[in-house]
Amino acid sequence: MTHHFFLFAKPPIPIAFLQLASLALAILLLQGCATPVGINPVDIQTGYQINTVSALSAGEASEASKMVLRRNGLMDRFETEPEAVLAELHAGLKPSGDEDKLFALAELSLLQGERNDDHAYFLAASVYAWSLLFPGNGGVQLKPSDPRYRLAYDLYNQGIAQGLADPEGDDKGEIEVYLRSGEYPLPFGKLTTTIEQSDLTWGGYKLEHFISTASMQVRGLRNRYRTPGLGASLAASITEQKNSKKVVGSDRIGPRIKVPITAILDLGDARRHLTENEFTAHINVYAANQTKEISLDGHPQPIEFDPTAALAHQLQDNPMYTLEIANFFSGGLFSTMVPQDRARDGLFTLRPYRPGKIPVVLVHGTASSPARWAELVNELEGDSNIRENYQIWAFMYDSANPIPYSAGRLRIALQNAIKEFDPEGKDSALQRMVVIGHSQGGLLTKMTVVDTGTRLWDLISDKPFDQISVNPENRQLLRDSLFFTPLPFVKRVVFISTPQHGAMAAAHEWVTGLVARLVKLPATIITGIAQAAASSGDAKLNRLLRRPPTAADNMNPNNPGLKTLASIPVSPAVRAHSIIAVEGDGPIEEGDDGVVAYKSAHIDEAVSEKVIRWGHSCQDQPEAIEEIRRILMEHLGTPDLASM
Structure with a gap:
């Protein structure tokens, strides 16, 4: 008997069926991993970007x-x-x-x-x-x-x-x-x-x-x-x-x-x-x-x-930055930037004059310009309390000129502005001016609030000023540059890195001598001294004529004029503040900012003194700006000393 076992064997599984089963299995596996609707966890930043694109x-x-x-x-x-x-x-x-x-x-x-x-x-x-x-x-x-x-x-x-x-x-x-x-x-x-x-x-x-x-x-x-x-x-x-x-x-x-x-x-x-x-x-x-x-x-x-x-657009490619050094040695370059129909005394406003706002006057330092106040200006104008109560002015000058001469120009400019803006004297805010000076600008600032009497004149002449025979223009020039009384509308001053007792580099004769050879002083200064010397025969004036002083001479710690100025305190009717830079971590009293020593910048009559661990150009540092902000806010709530 023949057994046909093959008749009872299982038939082979078709290939198509196997492929279909594999696909179904894969789908089942995929469904087990991710549903048609769900989430993908992301971090905070990605989630925010998704929602704010x-x-x-x-x-x-x-x-x-x-x-x-x-x-x-x-x-x-x-x-x-x-x-x-x-x-x-x-x-x-x-x-x-x-x-x-x-x-x-x-x-x-x-x-x-x-x-x-x-x-x-x-x-x-x-x-x-x-x-x-x-x-x-x-x-x-x-x-x-x-x-x-x-x-x-x-x-x-x-x-x-x-x-x-x-x-x-x-x-x-x-x-x-x-x-x-x-x-x-x-x-x-x-x-x-x-x-x-x-x-x-x-x-x-x-x-x-x-x-x-x-x-x-x-x-x-x-x-x-x-x-x-x-x-x-x-x-x-x-x-x-x-x-x-x-x-x-x-x-x-x-x-x-x-x-x-x-x-x-x-x-x-x-x-x-x-x-x-x-x-x-x-x-x-x-x-x-x-x-x-x-x-x-x-x-x-x-x-x-x-x-x-x-403001940044205004300072973009501004030639003032590149002219600072050249203007120090040559002088007069800044004035070429000023349109002819504008004021020629160096005092400018950032915005049109607004009655009821207290002026804050910024005075830059040596070989510098008003552009160096940009950080401070941005911060002050960004503060609504200060913006609504103050108006910012800036003084621009040739910083190689003798400091008393530049100080006289600052004083005249301020007096002119007060007369122009408020000829009838109705704006009380103008009578509460704050002047802020950096470095040499601080010395100019001081000369707005001191009474020098005849002391500066006596240093350069043995003859009384009234007995000097000069033309009216030169007499006024000499008077403006050598005789100072407190300006009645300046009620507060801030000194930043100011060489009250001199700058370290200016103590070296080779430095002051080099500056004297390179700097070109205005002809008006030379003419004024020459006419006074010729008319009086005064030996002191003749020596001055042979070697007219520059700002570097005026900042020599041994300069008689600087010593005299340092001996004259700020008017008791004015509040003075000092911001002093000291580099490094050493003792403050023995420190300096690379240009001015702490002992030179310190004055006893300052009602506040802020020391900043920084270099000489600290006027744009946050600590200095916050101190100025504090001072200005204090000024808003403080009555004038003269009225107390």
Whole structure:
């Protein structure tokens, strides 16, 4: 009997079936690892970036705008047909409300404008953002806690800066904004702008060359003080020539000034007109020192300002830095930077004169310039309490000239400014002046608050001054440079790294001799001394004429004039403060800052003394700035000594 066992064997499994089973098993395994919906844990920074990405921060739409695109099935199409998608979203806007779509239109329009450098879409972003922020009667505003709320301001602000920008740009990458009446295309119509030319004036000058600060990165200053709010923040230049209308203080506006201003495109009830093809808007311009907020829809709106960026722009490539050393030896170079119609006495204001604000006068040191006060200026103007109560002035001088001569010029400049600003003596704030001097500037500062009598004159002549026969001009020059009494309006002084008893380098005769050979003194000084010597035959004056002193001589610790000045205390009607730099960690009393020893900078009559572990140029250090801030705040709440 034959057994056919093969008839009962299992048939082979088909290959296709095995493949299908393997795939099913793989799917089951995958499903066990990750569900169709779930999460991917991330760190704090990544999570924040995911939730805050936007057209402004990352060059892509925010989740809020992507949500609108996804809801309408337009996500993929926006990448290929952005203009058509934006037109479709615009056409679908409801007569009111529709905040989600409005925001998406604002952000996506700015994104489109950036991708194609299309100013029409930048302006459209501003129109949409304005409509969202100020929807008019019956409109619904975003809640302040909604992240889109602040972003809508930024979209509006950037839309103005980019939409009104010079289409050609410039080789520096700066964005110059055109503020003028005109017609501008929109993707959905036309925008007509108007502006009052009177709004484009400041301190008696016409504003020009408006550069967007949003496109600036500030360097060289520790802090960037920026007030967030509404409008495109700009840094404006001023014309060299003043307007025909006289403005008090216009002669003293500093050279190369950049004015922090803001442009607001007032679109009125734009939300109600979004279905129309034509829009009108008025361009309003506000300066940081004049207006802080405006009213829209009955609510106060803060204005966006960026004063730090304007200051940095002012100092960008400023020739004052490179002229400091050359001006020390040659003199007169700083004055070439000053327009001819400005004050020629060296005293300048950072902003137009404002009644009711106390002047803070900054006096720089040797081979330096007012530009070296930039850090202090930025910090003081960034403090609202100080900004609202003080106005900053700066004195610029040729620092190789004899110190008494420069001090006389400072005093005359201050007296001139007081007369110009307040001829009737009504502004009490001007009578509470604070003068701050660094290094040699501190010696000039001291000469505003001391009574020298005839002591300085007696050092250079044995003949009474009244018996010297010179012409009126030279007599006035000698009087201004050698006879000092306290200026009644200076109520507080601050000395920073000041060589009250001399500078270390100036003690070496080879240093002072070299400076004397290299420095060119003003002819007026030589002429004045020569005429006095010739008319009197005085031996002291003749010796002085053979070797006229420079500022280096005046800072020699052995100089009789400096010793005399050091022996005269600050007027008891004035509060004096010292900020003294000492390098290293050694004993303060034996230390120095590399230029001035502690014992030289110390004065007994100072009501406060702050020692900073730093080098000579400490005026920009945080500790020095905070001490000055403290002093100024104290000054606000302290009555004048003379009235006590």
